[in-house]
Amino acid sequence: MEKNINEQIEKGFKLAEKHEILRNEIINNEDVPINLRNELIKLKEDFEQQKVEEDKYIEENKHKKIIGYTENFMPIYEK
Helix, strand or coil: CHHHHHHHHHHHHHHHHHHHHHHHHHHCCCCCCHHHHHHHHHHHHHHHHHHHHHHHHHHHHCCCCEEEECCCCCEEECC
């Protein structure tokens, strides 16, 4: 089971790397309309802000017991 989880995590990292490469290719492609490029830049900024907030939430609650997970796989901590 642990090996399967580690494989899935590795696949997730590789997929994220490919996604980043593709996003950069689109953003730097002069043939792509500027409004589409701007939207992709905004999406990336929104994603990064959400990650900062999630990391802060996890750090603030790391001493608490996890009692479940949200639909986005964020831990739910006991009060």
